[in-house]
Amino acid sequence: MKITAVEEKDFSEVMALIRAEFPYVSFDEEKIRKRIASGKIFLFKAIEAKKLIGFIELEMFEGIARINGLTVKLAHRKKGVAKKLLDYAIAFVKKKGVGRILLLVKQGNKAAKKLYKEAGFNFIGMYNRELDNTVVEEMELDFLPKDAEDLDYVG
C-alpha cells in the first residue's frame, strides 16, 4: 500500500466515497479541484494494486490543522489503512511546523473514535452543532510540549 497526493484523475473515486460515507456534504468534482487549488486543503490517497482504497482530507490554518474527512473502502477496512493515512497526515502537519490538529467525529462512530484515540487524539468537547442529525464530538492532538508553547523568546 502506498500513500500519495490525490490527483485530478482520482476525483471521481473520491466523490464516490464522499457520497457513500458523508452524504450530508454537498461536493462535486469542481469543488474538490477548487479546495485543493486554495493551497489550504490537502487530500492524500491510499493506493493498492493501482486502485484508490481510501483518502484523508487535511485543512491547514495558521498554527493549526484540521482533519476534515477520512474514509477507507469497505472491502479494505480493518487492515490498518486508516491508521496509515492518519499517521501520514500527522507527519505532514508536523513537517509544516504546526503543532495541533483538530477533528470532528460523530459520537457513535466507535471505529473512528478508537482509531483517533490510539493516535493520541483527546476529546475536547461537544461540537456546537449536529451533523447529519447526529451529535458530534471534537478531538484534538497537541504534539508540541506545553512549555514550548509558553516560551516568549527564542534564545
Ligand SMILES: CC(C)(COP(=O)(O)OP(=O)(O)OC[C@H]1O[C@@H](n2cnc3c(N)ncnc32)[C@H](O)[C@@H]1OP(=O)(O)O)[C@@H](O)C(=O)NCCC(=O)NCCS
Ligand atoms: C473509520 C474508518 C476510516 C477506519 O478505517 P480502517 O482502515 O478500517 O481502520 P484501521 O484498520 O486502520 O484501524 C485502525 C484502528 O482503528 C480501530 N478500528 C477500526 N475499525 C474498527 C471497528 N470497526 N471497530 C472498532 N475499532 C475499529 C481499531 O482501534 C484499529 O486498530 P486495531 O486494528 O489495532 O484494533 C473506516 O471504518 C471508515 O471509512 N468508516 C466510514 C467513514 C468514517 O466514519 N470516517 C471517520 C470519520 S471522519
